[in-house]
Amino acid sequence: MTPPAFPAVLRDELQHGLTALGLDAAALTPPLLAYLALLDRWNRTYNLTAIRDPREMVTRHLLDSLAMHRYVVDSGTLADLGTGPGLPGIPLAIAKPQLRVTLVESNGKKARFLREAVRTLGLANARVAESRAEALDEPGAYDAITARALDVLAGIIGVGGHLLKADGRLLAMKGVEPTEEIAALPAGWTVQALHRLAVPGLAGERHLVVVGRAA
Template sequence: MDTPLRDELRHTLDAGLAALRLDPALAAPLLDYLALLDRWNRTYNLTAIRDPREMVTLHLLDSLAMQPHVADIAALADLGTGPGLPGIPLAIATPALQVTLVESNGKKARFLREAVRQLGLGNARVAESRAEALDEPGRYQAITARALATLPDIIAVGGHLLAPGGRLLAMKGQRPDDEIAALPPGWRLDAIHPLAVPGLAAERHLVVVSNAG
């Protein structure tokens, strides 16, 4: 990534971090992650978004919009994380949060391991596995899934990973009222938080669902 482009991205990212009230010092490691993703994406097609300018908004800032809602969580599993979204930005922004990046695709898992190593993320680990096959029952206070299916489907494949009283933090566009109505027995809606993603006009909601323990 050349210097003029990195400077342009830095300007956009700085403004976004300020709008989200996050530490401006996060910009450097976030851009290091973005540069690595951009480089690998040219060969391995890790994400359909090719333009790093769009990645700042649609990947970094979109992921970080949910950061206040993980600040009190010790362990989070990011299911179907792909190239590490939202897990890697959240791990960068929340050092006390232990993030497990769950991804079954081999090339994406290889990228994740390299990103964790290069970024020095001691609070992130990669589990190359399908979510339903991950044998870590009750280990996590929260699970999230940015682009993975419906709320009932996420619970079906990842609900076993939650400790009693654990929460599913699901990033959605419009309010998924049909999905909420279809929650399985023992699961309840705790909250729906509208999120403002800097630079993005589309709706975003964080849907919080918990199990009854």
């Protein structure tokens, strides 16, 4: 895959960030830049994300999505709910080729972009489900679900909890520690872990909340 012609500083920032996250920068930089180029091109017409600057996308989209990689299994099934332009699902699918990722998105133009991205990037381990999460008729099909900016924890469980296997986990990306959201989890669900994430180049707080069914 020939990397697109982004400025060297952008490429360097991505590589340094991937290395800081403990990922293989040499292997992942070309496909991630190819995804970024496609997103940047489509975004000019379809307004897929409010972030317009590719350098800002490196930090706030690519590295932010991959900051959770240590807590995502290398294989199995994951549904990314309300994935938008594929975040964090596409970066995770690129970084973990044995992980089977379903990109769940109800917005038609975003779903079209996702299908083009999966095709262009050759992501054999990713598929697009053009659907609302609550309408996805795949009960108990997933080892994990994730959501980056979809809803509060209770809301994510409400629309996507049915997709999880009995021992499946919600991996919810949040900013500051969501104390009130944790306290408002529905009966039968509990926080299994809370991880503070370090996103290279990002000053704000990021947390990953791991939620599962109570024993």
